């Protein structure tokens with residue numbers, strides 16, 4: 001029997017399973033949660049609405065907290081084998097082009113946090129989690145199968161699928177992303193809130209040479225009208241670029257940017273638009289035997305690059321929670337305060353990144369002069385979490 005059943009359009013018709021866990025969505029949160037829980041559950045059935053796992057997506061940053069979470073669920077080595085370790089983060093003023101600050105990663109981060117700071121292509125991380133799930137006999141993935149709704153009873157949850165037989169499971173984890181249909185069914189008024197930013201993304205097939213830019217590093221360019229982040233991912237290396245504007249096209253948004261940044265942006269043939277949104281902070285993530293995880297619970301703006309990290313941390317927390325008497329409540333207690341702080345801080349980063357005159361000048365002076373120790377404390381709580 002195949003350890004991982006990808007059933008495509010055909011639906012499983014087994015009898016209801018009492019100790020099984022259903023998961024809606026096989027993104028990073030869904031797959032990592034299944035891997036984390038495979039020892040605790042009778043059976044794990046993941047329903048994924050898409051019929052194919054595509055290469056869609058670009059770069060993800062995996063800070064030390066993400067790597068620790070991967071270690072907790074037994075996936076660290078597999079991911080470390082293909083992820084890239086940038087030597088430094090470069091913070092730049094996107095108008096003058098000046099390099100304001102170099103943050104050393106590499107051994108500095110290893111010594112400080114006991115885990116590296118890595119970056120990867122989302123498709124590579126996703127493929128690695130799929131490979132690992134395939135080695136866990138209790139995990140089954142059913143593609144082309146959208147979860148429509150769920151109704152909790154005392155000791156099970158009835159899961160309705162868009163096409164297919166109703167299912168009965170002990171728990172349902174809703175890992176159906178930032179636009180989560182299950183979250184909107186569970187909690188009125190919980191629709192993701194669009195912000196006035198647009199993230200334009202691209203993946204260049206090779207790394208362009210632009211004088212004055214260290215392409216092997218994570219570069220963050222800040223302008224009053226938006227910011228740009230770029231770093232290499234994959235092998236052979238491709239350049240991941242995300243340009244965040246106030247809604248306008250990249251060319252318009254960065255028309256007054258430093259020549260080096262404009263030269264880089266000009267090399268991009270096509271941008272993919274990704275509207276920036278976040279999930280309102282909810283008083284609960286679970287109701288009965290259903291619980292939100294990943295972006296469905298706490299999707300936020302990508303300004304601290306922690307979306308995948310928070311999904312991975314969720315999975316490690318689920319692993320701990322499912323050894324406790326009320327696992328869904330325990331999960332909320334372990335996770336809520338931390339991701340709410342992360343959400344607030346991520347959204348507040350726009351003020352720093354997009355500062356105009358005179359705040360921009362003050363920011364630049366602070367970033368140049370602040371001691372390393374003070375600088376590293378700013379995100380210490382994120383990386384140590």
Ligand SMILES: Cc1cc2nc3c(=O)[nH]c(=O)nc-3n(C[C@H](O)[C@H](O)[C@H](O)COP(=O)(O)OP(=O)(O)OC[C@H]3O[C@@H](n4cnc5c(N)ncnc54)[C@H](O)[C@@H]3O)c2cc1C
Pocket residue numbers: 024025026027028029030047048049050056057058059060061122145146147148175176177178180181182293294295296302307308311
């Ligand atoms: C295609 C794609 C590309 C991405 N690219 C990037 C990127 O380049 N950089 C970045 O920082 N972040 C990216 N993200 C977001 C990033 O993956 C998430 O912020 C983070 O990893 C948390 O993931 P998640 O699993 O909670 O949600 P998601 O990654 O959004 O996964 C949700 C999954 O649920 C499935 N789904 C949705 N509704 C249902 C339903 N009703 N029934 C069954 N399945 C359902 C979706 O098809 C998807 O596979 C991308 C997300 C997706 C889906």
